[in-house]
Amino acid sequence: MSKAFPIESLGSPDWQTYQVWFHRKDASAEEKRYEIVHIPTLTCYLHEPLKITAEKCGALVIGGPAYCLAYAAWHLVRAPLVATACLVRAIGQLLQQQSALSVLKVFQAVLWEAPLALLKNLLAAIQAPFYGIALACAALYGIRYPLAGRRVIGKIEQSLHRKTRFADCLDIRNEEASFGQKVVEGLTAPNARYTFHVAYCMQPAAQLTDSHIIRWEAVSPAS
Numbered sequence: 001m002s003k004a005f006p007i008e009s010l011g012s013p014d015w016q017t018y019q020v021w022f023h024r025k026d027a028s029a030e031e032k033r034y035e036i037v038h039i040p041t042l043t044c045y046l047h048e049p050l051k052i053t054a055e056k057c058g059a060l061v062i063g064g065p066a067y068c069l070a071y072a073a074w075h076l077v078r079a080p081l082v083a084t085a086c087l088v089r090a091i092g093q094l095l096q097q098q099s100a101l102s103v104l105k106v107f108q109a110v111l112w113e114a115p116l117a118l119l120k121n122l123l124a125a126i127q128a129p130f131y132g133i134a135l136a137c138a139a140l141y142g143i144r145y146p147l148a149g150r151r152v153i154g155k156i157e158q159s160l161h162r163k164t165r166f167a168d169c170l171d172i173r174n175e176e177a178s179f180g181q182k183v184v185e186g187l188t189a190p191n192a193r194y195t196f197h198v199a200y201c202m203q204p205a206a207q208l209t210d211s212h213i214i215r216w217e218a219v220s221p222a223s
Contacts, residue, residue, distance in 0.1 A: 007220065008049060014040055017036055017047060017219050018036075018037045020206075021213075022212050034219070038151060042207050045154075046201050048201075053142065053147065054144075057139040058143050060142075064139055067132070068135065082121060083115070083117050090113075131157075157202075
């Protein structure tokens with residue numbers, strides 16, 4: 001079960017604390033935890049006191065823009081590396097197979113894959129500072145309205161990365177690939193699978209309609 005924070009009033013009919021029973025992907029045993037649920041969308045978020053969420057939002061006023069500047073720098077470094085990797089892979093295939101298809105792959109890499117990878121990463125670098133401004137504004141909003149602010153921050157970061165935290169996000173606890181392997185892939189693969197969310201805890205944890213959710217039950221603050 002998630003950490004047993006006290007159940008508190010959330011101050012809005014759109015939000016409710018639930019106890020959720022679920023199965024993990026790698027285990028058959030039933031588990032349960034508390035989640036804060038956005039009722040209109042049945043979306044689950046981390047259960048924690050509103051004060052802690054507001055403090056995290058306060059940290060993101062500076063941390064969000066700083067992260068986005070680092071994100072822009074990452075893509076500026078990544079752009080030529082990914083383009084070069086596309087060419088190297090195509091040339092390597094040509095040297096190994098020496099077929100018409102391999103020649104075609106080289107032309108495809110030179111005329112399409114490498115330029116596209118370069119443009120995509122340069123565009124990501126250009127957009128990142130604007131996402132930083134958006135994160136700072138959402139974080140300021142979250143200091144006063146923690147739950148609504150957290151939801152907005154989550155959506156902004158999903159838009160930045162074009163994926164949710166469950167879409168192969170960078171998690172050093174994931175044993176499918178080492179941290180180093182993920183970094184190398186992130187620097188050289190045109191469509192890198194792994195991302196790092198600076199506000200990972202503000203991403204949705206699940207939806208009550210997900211298949212691994214068994215049942216749920218609303219809980220109320222202690223009187």
